Amino acid sequence: MSLCLICTHPSDAPRTACARCGDRLRGWLAEIPRQLVLLAASLELGARPAQGYGGAGRAHSPLPVRGDVLTLLGPAAPGPVRDSARDQTGPAPVHAILYAWADQLAEDLGHDLPPMTPRAPYADYLARHLDHIVRSAWVALLHAELADVVRRIRAITSTEPRRRALDAPCPSCAAFGLGHTDWQAYVDCETCGLLLTPTEYDEHRAAVMPALVRIGILMTARELTQEAS
Numbered sequence: 001m002s003l004c005l006i007c008t009h010p011s012d013a014p015r016t017a018c019a020r021c022g023d024r025l026r027g028w029l030a031e032i033p034r035q036l037v038l039l040a041a042s043l044e045l046g047a048r049p050a051q052g053y054g055g056a057g058r059a060h061s062p063l064p065v066r067g068d069v070l071t072l073l074g075p076a077a078p079g080p081v082r083d084s085a086r087d088q089t090g091p092a093p094v095h096a097i098l099y100a101w102a103d104q105l106a107e108d109l110g111h112d113l114p115p116m117t118p119r120a121p122y123a124d125y126l127a128r129h130l131d132h133i134v135r136s137a138w139v140a141l142l143h144a145e146l147a148d149v150v151r152r153i154r155a156i157t158s159t160e161p162r163r164r165a166l167d168a169p170c171p172s173c174a175a176f177g178l179g180h181t182d183w184q185a186y187v188d189c190e191t192c193g194l195l196l197t198p199t200e201y202d203e204h205r206a207a208v209m210p211a212l213v214r215i216g217i218l219m220t221a222r223e224l225t226q227e228a229s
């Protein structure tokens with residue numbers, strides 16, 4: 001047993017990040033490519049009103065793009081940026097962050113960095129090797145940088161994953177804390193941190209819910225009887 005470098009909860013060695021923190025990383029890596037599409041749309045918004053409200057003409061050239069969005073969408077540095085990142089002032093672009101960590105990952109795995117895919121630069125590569133990442137010494141640094149970049153992106157796109165509460169109680173702690181958040185692979189318990197695959201949840205639900213529903217009906221019937229008497 002060791003401690004998760006991110007949340008300090010116990011984690012099964014040789015993991016350096018617990019299952020829950022690993023799942024959060026996987027969720028962000030799935031979210032970022034989707035958010036980049038929204039971010040690109042936000043970039044162009046500044047140019048639209050001039051067309052939409054048409055015809056008045058412009059006294060000044062408007063800033064064609066939003067600076068904060070442009071910063072996030074900036075291109076990946078052409079070479080490794082891990083060392084130079086500390087010299088940078090201001091926040092790093094999403095692509096540069098993903099590139100730097102993909103570069104670190106490829107070095108760990110002892111192979112060449114695969115070519116960048118146009119839509120989701122290296123988010124999928126990192127997600128594919130999450131099993132290695134949650135055993136690496138640098139998982140907490142990656143987690144901190146992704147948390148920051150996801151927070152910055154969501155602030156601009158006003159879009160964040162929704163959490164849907166699920167009705168069966170947690171099989172581990174019995175609290176009603178199970179739920180599923182968009183883009184996460186697992187159903188998780190907010191109370192104890194348990195993770196279940198959707199299939200495991202469905203099986204658990206099928207096993208416990210009929211009895212719970214029966215108890216609920218009996219309790220309601222009893223209350224109604226008491227009220228009537």
Ligand SMILES: [Zn+2]
Pocket residue numbers: 004005006007008009017018019020021022
């Ligand atoms: Zn953790």
Ligand SMILES: [Zn+2]
Pocket residue numbers: 170171172173174175177189190191192193194
């Ligand atoms: Zn629980």
